[in-house]
Amino acid sequence: MPELVDLEAVREVLDIEVAGRGIEHVSITHPIAVRCRSHQFFREHVEGRRIEAVGRRGKFLFISLDDRTVIVINPMLAGRVQLCAKTARPRKSTCLQLTLDDGREVRYFDERQMGKIYLALDGDFSDIPQLNDLGPDALSPDLTKEGFIARMKRFRAPIKSVLTNQRCLAGIGNAYADEILFEAGISPLRRRASLSPEDLDRLYEAMLRVFRTALEEVRRRLGRDIHIEHREFMKVHRRDATTCQRCGNRLTVIGGRSRPTVFCRRCQPRSLASYRSEFPITERCIYLNHASTSPLPKRSLEAINAFFSSRQESGEQRDDQHFNALRETRSLLARLIEGDHRRLALTFNTSTGLNIVAQGLDLRGGDNVVVGEREFPANVYPWLHLRRKGVEVRLVPMPGGRLEVDTIREAIDRRTRIVAASLVQFSSGYRLDVAALAGLCHDQDIWLAIDGMQAGGAIAFEPDREGIDFFACAGAKWLMSPQGTAFLYCSAAGLAAIEPAYIGWLSVAGSEDFEHLLDFTRPLHDDARRLEVGSLPYHDFYGMRASVDLLLEVGIERIEEARLSLTDPLIAYLERRGFGIRGSTERARRSGIVAFEQTDAPDLARRLARRGIYLSAREGAIRVAPHFYNTPVEIEHLIAALDEEARDGPS
Ligand SMILES: [Zn+2]
Numbered sequence: 001m002p003e004l005v006d007l008e009a010v011r012e013v014l015d016i017e018v019a020g021r022g023i024e025h026v027s028i029t030h031p032i033a034v035r036c037r038s039h040q041f042f043r044e045h046v047e048g049r050r051i052e053a054v055g056r057r058g059k060f061l062f063i064s065l066d067d068r069t070v071i072v073i074n075p076m077l078a079g080r081v082q083l084c085a086k087t088a089r090p091r092k093s094t095c096l097q098l099t100l101d102d103g104r105e106v107r108y109f110d111e112r113q114m115g116k117i118y119l120a121l122d123g124d125f126s127d128i129p130q131l132n133d134l135g136p137d138a139l140s141p142d143l144t145k146e147g148f149i150a151r152m153k154r155f156r157a158p159i160k161s162v163l164t165n166q167r168c169l170a171g172i173g174n175a176y177a178d179e180i181l182f183e184a185g186i187s188p189l190r191r192r193a194s195l196s197p198e199d200l201d202r203l204y205e206a207m208l209r210v211f212r213t214a215l216e217e218v219r220r221r222l223g224r225d226i227h228i229e230h231r232e233f234m235k236v237h238r239r240d241a242t243t244c245q246r247c248g249n250r251l252t253v254i255g256g257r258s259r260p261t262v263f264c265r266r267c268q269p270r271s272l273a274s275y276r277s278e279f280p281i282t283e284r285c286i287y288l289n290h291a292s293t294s295p296l297p298k299r300s301l302e303a304i305n306a307f308f309s310s311r312q313e314s315g316e317q318r319d320d321q322h323f324n325a326l327r328e329t330r331s332l333l334a335r336l337i338e339g340d341h342r343r344l345a346l347t348f349n350t351s352t353g354l355n356i357v358a359q360g361l362d363l364r365g366g367d368n369v370v371v372g373e374r375e376f377p378a379n380v381y382p383w384l385h386l387r388r389k390g391v392e393v394r395l396v397p398m399p400g401g402r403l404e405v406d407t408i409r410e411a412i413d414r415r416t417r418i419v420a421a422s423l424v425q426f427s428s429g430y431r432l433d434v435a436a437l438a439g440l441c442h443d444q445d446i447w448l449a450i451d452g453m454q455a456g457g458a459i460a461f462e463p464d465r466e467g468i469d470f471f472a473c474a475g476a477k478w479l480m481s482p483q484g485t486a487f488l489y490c491s492a493a494g495l496a497a498i499e500p501a502y503i504g505w506l507s508v509a510g511s512e513d514f515e516h517l518l519d520f521t522r523p524l525h526d527d528a529r530r531l532e533v534g535s536l537p538y539h540d541f542y543g544m545r546a547s548v549d550l551l552l553e554v555g556i557e558r559i560e561e562a563r564l565s566l567t568d569p570l571i572a573y574l575e576r577r578g579f580g581i582r583g584s585t586e587r588a589r590r591s592g593i594v595a596f597e598q599t600d601a602p603d604l605a606r607r608l609a610r611r612g613i614y615l616s617a618r619e620g621a622i623r624v625a626p627h628f629y630n631t632p633v634e635i636e637h638l639i640a641a642l643d644e645e646a647r648d649g650p651s
Contacts, residue, residue, distance in 0.1 A: 001075075001076070001077045001078065001173055001174065001175070002059060002075050002079065002080070002173075002229065003059060003171060003172060003173035003174075003175060003176045004056070004058060004059060004137070004138055004139050004170070004171025004172065004173075004176070004211075005139075005176060005211060005214045005215055005218055006218060006229055006230075007056050007059060007061055007075075007171075008056055008139060008215065009215065009218040009219050009222050009226070010061070010081055010222075010226045011054050011055065011056045011061060012219070013083070013222060013224070013226050014054040014063075014081070014083065014106070014226070015053060015054040015055075017083060017104075017224075018051050018054065018063075018083070018100060018104075018106060019051055019052060019053050019054065020050065020051065020052075021050065021051050021100040021101055021102055021104075022048070022049070022050045022051075022100065022101040023046055023047060023048065023049055023050070023051065023065075023098050023099070023100060023101075024047070024048075024099050024100065024101050025047060025097075025098075025099040026042065026043045026046050026047050026096070026097070026098055026099075027096070027097040027099070028042065028043075028095070028096055029090070029094055029095060029096070029097065030093070030094070030095035030096075030110075030113060032095075032113060033079075033095035033096065033108065033110060033113065033115055033116060033117050034095065034096060034117045035116050035117065035118050036117075036118065036119050041119075042119055045065075045069050045119055045121065046065065046069070046071065046098070046119070049065040049066055049067060049069065050065065050066040051063060051064070051065060051066075051100075052064045052065060052066050056137075057131070057134060057137055057170060058134045058137055058138075058166055058170025058171040059074065059075065059166070059170070059171055059173065060072055060073065060074050060131055060134075061073040061075070061081065063098075063106070068121070068122050068123050069119060069120070069121055069122075070119070070120040070123070070125075071117065071118075071119060072117070072118040072119070072120055072125070072128055072131065073108060073115065073116075073117050074115055074116045074117075074118075074128075074130070074131075075108075075110065075115040076110075076112070076114040076115040076116070077112050077114050077115075077258075078110055078111045078112040078114065078115070079108060079109070079110040079112075079114070079115030080108070080109055080110070080227040080229070081106065081107070081108055081226060081227060082094075082105075082106070082107040082108070082109060082226065082227035083104060083105070083106055083107075083224060083226055083227075084104065084105055084107065085103060085104055085105070086099050086100075086103055086104060086105045087103075088105075090107065090109075091107075091109045093109045093110055093111050093113070094107050094108070094109040095108050095109060095110055095113070095115075095117070096108040096117055109227070116129075130166065133166070133167050134166055134167065134170040135151060135165075135166065135167050135168045135169045135170050136151065136169060136170065137169075137170045137171055138169040138170060138171040138172050138207065138211070139171060139211055143169075145201065145204045145205075148169075148200075148203075148204045148207075149197070149200045149201070149204065151168055151169060152168065152192060152195075152200055152203075153192075154168070155167075155168050155192060156191070156192055156193055157191070157192060158188065158189055158190065158191055158192070159181065159186060159187075159188060159190050159191065159192050159195060159203075160177050160178075160181060160188035160189075160261060162192045163177040163180065163181070164177045172207075174237075174259050174260075174261070175231065175234065175237040176210065176211075176214070176237075178236050178237040178261060178262050178263060179210045179214070179234055179235060179236060179237055180203065180206050180207045180210045181203075181206075181263060181268060182235055182236045182263060182264065182267065182268060183206035183207075183209055183210050183235075184199070184202045184203045184205075184206035184207075185202070185267055185268055185269075186199060186202070186203060186268055187263065187265075187268040187269060187270045188261050188263050188268070189270055189274070190270055190271060190274065191274075194271050194273070194274070213233070214233070214234075217230065217233040218230050236251055236262045236263060236264065237262050241262065244264035244266065244267055246264065246267050247264060247266050247267055249264055249265065249266045249267070249552075251263065251264055252264070252265050265552075265553040266552065266553065266555065269553070269554065269555060269558065270553075272554070272558070272562055272628055272629060273629075273631070275550075275554065275628070275629045276629050276631075277298070278297040278298045278299060278550065278629070279295050279297060279298070279629055280295075280298070281295045282629065284612070285612040285613065285614055286612060286613045286614065286630075286634045286637055286638065287614050287630075288613065288614060288615045288624050288625055288626045288630065288634070288638065289614045289615050289616050289623075289625055290458075290477055290478055290480075290592060290625040290626065290627045291426065291429075291454060291477060291478075291592065291593050291616065291623055291625035292477070292616050292625075293476045293477060293483070294476065294477060294478065294479070294480040294481075294627065295480075296480065296481075296482065296543065296547070297480055297546065297547055297550050299546045299547075299549075299550060300480065300481065300482070300543040300544070300546040300547045300550070301543070302546070303542040303543055303545065303546040304482065304539050304540070304542055304543040306542070307538065307539045307542045308539060319512070319514070320512075322538045323512050325538065325541060325542055325545055326346060326536060326538070326541055327341075328545055329346065329541050329544055329545045329548065330344050330346060330487075332545060332548040332549055332552060333487050333489075333548055334489075335552060336456070336457070336548060336551060336552060336556060337456070337461060337462055337463055337464075337471070337489060338462040338464070338465070339462065339463060339464055339489055340464070342527035342528060343489060343490045343491070343492065343495050343527065343528050344487055344488070344489045344490075344528055345487065345488045345489075345490075345528035345529065345530075345531040345532050346485070346486070346487055346532055346536055346541065347472070347474075347486040347487060347488050347531075347532075348474075348484050348485070348486055348536075348537075349378070349474045349483075349484070349486045350378045350379070350451055350452075350453045350472045350473060350474045350486055351378045351381070351382060352472075352486060352488075353470070353472025353473070353474075353486060353487070353488035354378065354379060354382040354383075354420065354449060354451065354470075354472050355382045355385075355501075356488055356498065356500070356501070356531055357382075357418075357447075357449050357470045357472070357488070357494075357498065358382040358383055358385065358386055359382075359501035360497075360498035360499050360500055360501055360531075361417070361418065361447065361497055361498060361499075362497075362499065363386055363389065363391050363417055363418070364389065364390070364391070365389060365390025365391065366390060366391075366392075366415055367391050367392070367415050367416075367417045368391065368392040368393070368394055368413070368415050368416050368417065369383045369386065369391060369392070369393050369394065369416070369417065369418050369419075369420060370394045370396060370408055370411045370412055370416055370418075370419045370420070371383050371393060371394070371395055371396070371419075371420045371421070372395070372396055372398045372403040372421060372422070372425075373395040373396060373397055373398055374398040374401055374403075374425070374427065374619075375398075375403075375420075375421070375422055375425075375451070376422060376426045376451065376453065378451065378453065379420055379421075379422055379451040380395075383418075383420060391417075392415075394411045394416075396408060396410075396411045398425075400428065400430075400582060400583070401425050401427050401428025401430055401582050401583060401595070401619070402425070402428060402430045402583060402584065403421055403422070403425060403430065403432055404433075405432075405433055405436045405437045405440060408421070408437060408440065409440055412440075412444060412446060416444070416446050417446060417447060418446060418447040418448070418449055419437065419441055419446055419447070419448050419449070420449040420450075420451065421434075421437065421448075421449075421450060421451070422450070422451040422452075422453065422454065422455075423450050423451070423452050423454070423455040423459070423461065424453075424454035424455045424458070424459065424591040424592070424593065425454070425583065426453070426454055426593075426618065427582065427595060427618045427619040427621060427623070428582035428583035428593070428595050428621070429454070429582065429583045429590065429591045429592070429593025429594060429595050429623070429625075430582070430583035430584055430589060430591070431455075431459070431583075431584075431588070431589045431590060431591045432450075433588075433589070434450065434466050434468065435466055435467070438466050438467035438468060439467070441467075442467055447469045447470070447494065447497075448467070448468055448469050448470070449468075449469060449470040449471075449472070450463070450468050450470065450471045450472070451472055451473075452471050452472060452473035453472075453473055453474055453477060454477065454478070454591060454592065454593065455473065455478070455591065456471075456473035456474075456478060456479055457477070457478030457479035457480065457548075457551055457556075457559070458477075458478035458559065458560070458563065458591060458592035458627070459556075459560060459591060459592070460556045460557050460559075460560050463489050463491070464491065467491075468489075468491065469490065469491045469493065469494035470488065470489070470490055470491075470494050471488070471489040471490075472486070472487075472488050472489075473486060473487060473489075474486035475487075475540075475544050475547070478592060478627065479544065479547060479548060479551065480547040480550065480551065480627075481540070481543055481544035481547040481548070482539075482540040482543040482544060483540075484537050484540045485537075485540045485541055485543070485544040488528070488531065489528075490528060495527075495528055498531070500524070500530055500531055500533075502533050503524070503530075503533065504532075504533035504534040505517070505534060506529065506532050506533060506534050506535065507524055507525060507529070507530045507531070507532065507533055508522040508523065508524055508525065508530075509522050509523055509524065509525050509526065510522055511525075554628055558628065559627070559628040562628040562630075563592050563626065563627070563628065564587065564590065565632075566626045566630055566631075566632065566635055567590070567594045567624070567626065567635070569632070569635055569636075569639070570594055570624060570635050570638065570639065571585050571594060573639045573642075574594070574596050577642075577643075577646070579596040579597065579598075580596060580597035581594070581595070581596050581597075582595040582596065582597065582621050583595060592625050592626070592627070593623055593624070593625045594623075594624045594625075595618070595621040595622065595623045595624070596621060596622055596624075597620060597621050598617070598620070598621060598622045599620070601617035601618075601620055601621055601622050602617040604617070604622060604645060605617040605622060607645055608638075608641055608642075608645070611641050613637065613638055613641055615638075624638065
C-alpha cells in the first residue's frame with residue numbers, strides 16, 4: 001500500500017514531468033473511484049486546465065490546476081498513479097485517465113477499487129473525508145523532535161497503532177511503521193504509555209533515518225515507472241524476510257496477511273512488566289519460588305493443550321510434526337547456552353542426564369569421583385551407584401553451602417576421573433567459580449560434569465566457553481517448562497567418550513524414516529540424539545519449546561540483570577537486619593537464589609504463604625527465588641512482611 005515515502009517519490013517525479021502541461025481530455029472508466037458531484041462536473045473542471053504543481057500530504061496526492069482546482073487522490077490500500085504514453089494499453093483496473101498535451105497520460109488504477117478521487121474547488125478541502133483530520137505530515141521538515149513527542153503523547157494504544165494513526169501523524173502505514181520500530185528496537189506490541197522519553201527520542205531518530213534511506217532507495221529504483229512499488233530494501237517488512245538481519249533470529253509475523261506486523265522479538269523486546277500477563281499467578285500472590293518450580297507460562301500451557309486436543313481429535317500421532325518440535329526444542333535450548341544443538345540430548349530430568357554420563361564413561365575400580373557433600377541428591381546418587389564397580393566417591397566439605405575450587409583441588413589425585421558440581425547450589429544459591437574449576441580439571445585430564453538445575457534459564461551461561469564437558473539441566477525450575485523435560489549438553493570430547501548404556505530405536509541414524517524400520521544395520525546417530533533412546537513425552541516438550549522461546553524472547557542477559565536488580569534491595573535489607581546470608585553477596589557468585597538462615601524456616605515459609613508470598617525453606621534457610629517477571633514492589637512487600645514477622649514472631 002502506498003505510504004508517504006512511496007507517494008513522495010511519485011510526487012517528485014510527477015511534479016517535474018507534468019507541471020505546466022495542459023489536460024486535454026479526461027476519461028473516467030471506473031466511476032466508483034471518482035467522488036464528485038457528477039463525472040460531467042469533474043470533466044468540466046479539469047479538461048482544458050493546466051497542471052501547476054503536484055503536492056502531497058500524508059497519504060493524499062494533490063494535482064493542483066491553474067484555477068485553484070485541486071484533484072485529490074487517496075489511494076487507500078492498492079491505488080497507484082501511472083505516467084505513460086496515451087497509446088499504452090490501459091490496465092483493467094484503471095479508473096481515471098488524464099490525457100496531457102504532450103501525448104502522455106496520468107492514470108490512476110486500483111486493483112482493490114478502494115481508493116478515492118476528489119475535486120477541491122477554490123482551495124476548499126472541507127468536504128474531503130479524512131483529510132481534515134490528518135496530523136502533521138511525518139516527512140515535514142517542520143516536525144521537530146519536541147513536536148513529534150508531544151504528538152505521540154496525545155495517543156494511547158500499542159505504539160504501532162499510534163504510529164499508523166493518521167490523526168497522530170500523517171503518512172506512516174503498516175510497512176513503514178514496522179521498519180521504524182525495528183530501527184528503533186521497540187516492540188510494536190508495547191503500549192505508547194510504557195515508552196520512556198528516551199524511547200520516544202530513539203523512535204523519532206529512527207523515523208528520520210528510515211525515511212532518509214527509504215527515499216533514496218525508492219528514488220534510485222523508481223525511474224518513470226512510478227506505479228511500481230519498491231520494498232526490496234526494507235529490513236523486516238519484505239516478503240522474503242524471514243530472519244532478522246541484525247541478530248539472525250526468526251522474525252515474528254502476527255496479524256492477517258493483508259496487514260501483517262513483522263518484527264524481531266529479540267531486537268525489539270517488550271517491557272518485562274508486559275510479560276506478567278503470561279503468568280496469571282501474579283494476580284493472586286507473590287511467587288518467589290522458582291528454585292522449586294516455575295509457574296507454567298500461558299503460551300506453554302496453550303501449546304500443551306493444542307497437542308492434546310489434536311491427539312483427541314485426530315487420534316494418530318503426527319510423528320513428523322513431533323520430531324520437528326523436538327528438533328526445534330534442541331535448537332532453542334542450544335541457543336540459550338550459545339551451544340551446538342548436535343551435542344544436546346533431550347532427557348527427562350537432571351538425574352537422567354548425570355546417569356548417562358556416570359554409566360557412559362569408562363570408569364573402573366580404583367578410579368575416583370569428586371563431589372560436594374551438600375550437593376543436591378540428583379548429583380550424588382548417580383556417582384554413589386558407581387561404588388559397585390569399585391569406584392571411590394569423595395565427598396568434599398562445603399562450609400556455608402559453598403563449593404570452593406580449592407577444596408576440590410585438595411581432594412583430587414591421579415585416579416580422579418570426574419568432578420561433579422552444581423553451577424548454583426540449591427540450598428545456598430552459591431554460584432561456582434566454574435572457569436577456575438574447569439581450568440583445574442583440564443590441567444589434570446579430569447572430566448567436569450555440571451548440574452545446571454538451578455542455573456539454566458536464570459544465568460547467562462555457555463558451557464562450551466567455560467570448558468564444561470557435561471551440563472545437565474531440567475526444565476521445571478528456571479526454564480519454566482513442564483516436569484519431565486530436561487537436557488544434557490556435552491563437549492565434543494565428552495560426547496565422543498560416552499558409550500551409551502541404553503540404546504533404542506531412536507538412537508540410530510535414519511530412525512525418523514518409517515519405511516525402513518527393520519533395517520537393523522543402522523549405525524548410531526552421529527550426534528547426541530544417540531543418547532535419547534526412544535519416544536519422548538512430546539506434549540511436555542511442546543511446552544518446553546514454548547517456554548524456552550519465551551526466555552529467548554526476553555533475553556537471558558536481561559533475565560540475569562532483572563534478577564540481580566530485584567535481589568539487590570533484599571540483600572541490603574538482610575545485611576542491615578543481621579540475617580545470616582548463605583552463599584555469597586559478591587555479584588559474580590550470586591544466582592537466582594537468595595538464602596538466609598532461619599531456625600524456624602519451614603514455619604516462617606508457611607506464615608509468609610498465608611500472606612500470599614510463596615518461597616521455600618531448605619536446610620535451615622529461607623530461599624527467595626524471583627524470576628524476571630517479578631517486580632521491585634513485590635520484593636518490597638516481602639521485606640515488609642519479613643519485618644512484621646520478625647516483630648510479631650510465630651503466632
Ligand atoms: Zn533481531
